[in-house]
Amino acid sequence: MSYAIRAEGLVKRYGDMVALDGVDLEVPAGKVIGVLGPNGAGKTTTVRILSTLLRPDAGRATVGGHDVVRDPVRVRRLIGLTGQYASVDEDLSGTENLVLLGRLLDLPKRDAKARAARLLEQFSLTEAADRPLSTFSGGMRRRLDLAASLVGRPQVLYLDEPTTGLDPHARGEVWDVVRSLVDDGSTVLLTTQYLEEADQLADSITVFDRGRVVAEGRPGELKRRVGGQILLARPSLPQDVPRVAAMLTELTGTTPVQDGVNGLLTVPADDPLLVSALARRLAADGIGTDEMGLRLPSLDEVFLALTGHPATTDDEKNDDTTAERTAA
Template sequence: MSHAIRAEGLVKRFGATTALAGVDLAVRTGSVFGLLGPNGAGKTTTVRVLATLLSPDAGTATVGGYDIHREAHQVRQTIGLTGQYASVDETLTGTENLLLIGRLLGMSRADARARARQLLTDFHLADAADRAAKTYSGGMRRRLDLAASLVGRPRLLFLDEPTTGLDPRSRTELWGIVRDLVDSGVTVLLTTQYLEEADQLADEIAVVDHGRVIAYGPPEELKSRVGGQTLVVRPADPADLPVLLAVLRDVTGAEPQLNQQIATVAVSGGDTLPAVVRRLDEAEVTVAELALRGASLDEVFLSLTGHRAEEPDADRAGEPERGDSRADQLEGARA
C-alpha cells in the first residue's frame, strides 16, 4: 500500500507546553485523511511540522517520499497548504493573487497567467477575476485561497480547518471541490473540528486530543467502537412526552435525553424497538418520528475524550493556531 505521508513519534514543545506528544500517522495516497480534534489539540502543529514550517523536537516523517529533516525543500515543492484563515492579498484582484503565486514559484508570466485563468474557472471565480479580493464574500475568498495553494500542482494538499467561518452553502461547495481534487489524484490531509465534515470527506480519521492520537480508522469503524444504537422518538402530541419518557425508561432501563420534544435513548438489544412500539400503542401515544440509528462521530469523540470536539481546550493555549503559512511555504520553496 502506497502512503503519501508517514510520521512516527512526532513531538513538539513550546516552552512548558507539549503540543505534540508522539504523533504517528500513515496517510494513503489518493485519499482524504482527517485530523479530528478540538481547538488546541495539536492539529495545526502537526500540519506545520509535516509542511516543514516547524521542526519537531523528536520523531521522523516523510511527505511524498521525502524526509522532512533532510529534504525539506523537496517536501515544499510537493505540497500545497491552506491555513485556517484566508491569506490572499485583498488589495489585489483574483487574477493578480494567483499570478503572484505563480511567479514566486518560478513560472513564466505566460504560464502563470494561464494557470490563474484555469484555476479561476475551476473554482467558479472567473466572473470576479478582475475584482479586488476585498470585494469577495467569505466563501469566494476561501476558494481563491484554495486555488492559490494549487497553482504549483501539488501532489499533496494540507487543508487546516478550511471551512471555519463559512456558511453552510459555502462549506458544501468547498466539500465538493475537495472531492474533485481527490478524484484527480491529489492526496488531502484535512484538519477539522467539525464532525460532519470529517464524516463527509475523510476516508480515514485520526482523533487527536492533548497532542496524542487516541483513535484511528475509517469513520464507520470508529463509530462501531462505541457500540449500541440510539432510539429517537418524537410524539405527535407534546402532551404525551411524560408518558413517552416513562415508556422508554421502563423498556430500556436507561434515562432518555430530551431535546426540543425529541427523546433519545441508548439501546443494545434488537428487540427494543418492537417493545417500545407495543408499549406506546398500548398507551395510545402516536409518534411523529421513530428511528433507530448508529453512533455518530460526535458520540465517538465524546466517549473517547470526555468532551465534545468543538470545545476549546484552555490547557493548550501555548500552541500557535495561526501563522502566515502561505508566505512561509513560498519562502521555503524558493530556498
C-alpha cells in the same frame, strides 16, 4: 499500500507546554484523512511540521518519501497548504493573486496566466476573476484560497480547518471543491473541529486529544467502537416526552438522554426489534412521534466517549497558535 504521509513519534514542546506527545500518523495516497480534535489538540502543530514550517523536537515524518527535516525543499515541491485564515491579497483580483503565486513558483508568465485561468474556472470564479477580493463573499474567498494552494500542482494538500467562520452554504461549497480534488487524485489531510465535515469528507479519521492520537479508523468503525446503535424518539407533543422516556427506560434498562430543545430522546440499543416494540407501545398509548428509529452514534458522541469532553467548546482559547505565541 502507498503512503503519501508517514509520521512516527512526533513530539513538539513550547516551553513547558507539550503540543505533541508522540504522534503517529499514516495517510494513504489518494485519500482524505480527517484529523479531528478540539483547539489545543495538536492538529495545527502537526500540519506545520508536515509542511516544514516547524521542526519536531523528536520523531520523524516523511511526505512522498522525503524527510521533512532532512529534505524540506523536496517536500515543499510536493505540498499545498490552506491554513485557517485566507492567505490571498485583499488588494489584488483573483487573477492577479494566482498569477503572482505562479510567478513566485517560477512559472513563465504565460504559463502562470494559463494556470490561473484554469483554476478560476475549476473553482467557479471566472466571472469574478478581475474583481478585487473586497467584493468576494466568504465562500468565494475560501475557494480562491484553495485555488492558490493548487497553483504548484501539489500531490499532497493540507487543509487546516478550511471552513472556520464560514456559513453553512459557503461550507458546502468548500466541501464540493475538496471532493473534486480527491476525484482528481489528490491526497488530502483535513484538520477540522466540525464533526459533520469529517463525516462528510474523510475516508478515515484520526482523533487527537491533548497532543496524542486517541483513536483512528473509518467514521463507521469509530461509531461502532463506542457502543453500537442509538434508539431515538421525538414525541410530537412536548407533554408526551416523560411518558416516552419511561417507555425507553423500561425497554432498554437505561435512562435516555433528553435534548431539552427539541424533545429528542436517545438511548443505546443494539436490538433492532426494540424499534417495533416501542412503536407498539406508542400506538397503544396513542402517542405520535415526529422521529423514531435506530442510528449509529454521531461523531460528536464518539468524540465525547473517547475523550470525555465534547469536540468543541465555546470558551476554548488554548489552540496551537496560542501556544506558540505564549512560548515566544
